[in-house]
Amino acid sequence: MKIKFSNNTILVTGGAGFIGSNLCEELLRLGNKVVCLDNFSNGKRENIEKLLKDNNFTLIVGDIRNLNDCLKASKNIDYVLHQAALGSVPRSIKDPITSNDVNVTGFLNMLVAARDNRVKRFVFAASSSTYGDSESLPKVEDIIGKPLSPYAITKYVNELYADIFSKTYGLETIGLRYFNVFGRKQDPNGAYAAVIPKFVSQLMKGESPIINGDGNYSRDFTYIDNVVQANLLSLVTSNEKAINTVYNVAYGDRNTLNELMGYLKLYLSELDCKISNIEILYGPNRAGDIPHSHASINKAKEKLNYNPQFNLKQGLKEAVEWYWKNL
Numbered sequence: 001m002k003i004k005f006s007n008n009t010i011l012v013t014g015g016a017g018f019i020g021s022n023l024c025e026e027l028l029r030l031g032n033k034v035v036c037l038d039n040f041s042n043g044k045r046e047n048i049e050k051l052l053k054d055n056n057f058t059l060i061v062g063d064i065r066n067l068n069d070c071l072k073a074s075k076n077i078d079y080v081l082h083q084a085a086l087g088s089v090p091r092s093i094k095d096p097i098t099s100n101d102v103n104v105t106g107f108l109n110m111l112v113a114a115r116d117n118r119v120k121r122f123v124f125a126a127s128s129s130t131y132g133d134s135e136s137l138p139k140v141e142d143i144i145g146k147p148l149s150p151y152a153i154t155k156y157v158n159e160l161y162a163d164i165f166s167k168t169y170g171l172e173t174i175g176l177r178y179f180n181v182f183g184r185k186q187d188p189n190g191a192y193a194a195v196i197p198k199f200v201s202q203l204m205k206g207e208s209p210i211i212n213g214d215g216n217y218s219r220d221f222t223y224i225d226n227v228v229q230a231n232l233l234s235l236v237t238s239n240e241k242a243i244n245t246v247y248n249v250a251y252g253d254r255n256t257l258n259e260l261m262g263y264l265k266l267y268l269s270e271l272d273c274k275i276s277n278i279e280i281l282y283g284p285n286r287a288g289d290i291p292h293s294h295a296s297i298n299k300a301k302e303k304l305n306y307n308p309q310f311n312l313k314q315g316l317k318e319a320v321e322w323y324w325k326n327l
Helices: 018-029 067-073 089-094 096-116 150-169 195-204 224-236 257-269 273-277 298-304 312-326
Strands: 009-013 033-038 057-061 079-082 121-127 172-178 210-212 245-249 281-283
Touching: 009 018, 018 033, 018 224, 033 067, 057 067, 067 096, 079 096, 079 224, 089 096, 089 150, 096 121, 096 150, 121 150, 121 224, 150 172, 172 224, 195 257, 195 312, 210 257, 224 245, 224 298, 224 312, 245 298, 257 273, 257 312
Parallel strands: 009 033, 009 079, 033 057, 079 121, 121 172, 172 245, 210 281
Antiparallel strands: none
């Protein structure tokens, strides 16, 4: 899907992270100037190493918890793609204060900076965790439940703040509720690594991955290129009815963790036949986990012309090839 968007200056917060660095690359490829704000708590310099040589790319090492850093980074900026956050449900349960500081205080700082510097539009990473204990499937934007973790609370508060800033100050905002994003540059290491890169890394090392629960929990796994598309469409839309709202960003399907593991073993065993014989282990369910996640993407299709190009299998093949070359 070709999207025309050039000659703008965009601030990507968390631009050295997994999603942020992919957004930076695509925005530069399209002919824009990009400012990356990152404190490298999650982001990695190697994610943007090649971009540092581009004259249209500027790195600001700073923290969204510092309002002055936010004001500096958003000066002379046309659009903001706010990706900076502390992800992970388990991390927020272990340390809710830091998650709140980054995800709520940091978010509010960025909204204030965007308002004061007269940014045209503020597009931000929301989360499917906002659906909480709602059991309805597929997930529709207007029907949510009670949050199941401190992380989910912070991401819901982001949506509330964005709505208030659009109504009170006229700042254009769009929230994108990401559903289990995966793909190139996603870190397989650390205590809070996402399941796909973690499983890939373990299988490549000949280790037995541990699935939380019986493997029948399901997710709407979403390849990174679908997420990049949604962000770009949020920037280019001129439809007034498409702004100041939130959208599900997903493929619109769901697969169990057992199915996911089956695909990973299949694709990796094509590269190393020994992987097919690795035993899969099972552990307890994680606190705060939602049993099933499946997005309706009708709203994004209708208002943003969102058209995801990669289903789970296609995305996994791309991701596995990237990890094989880069791990």
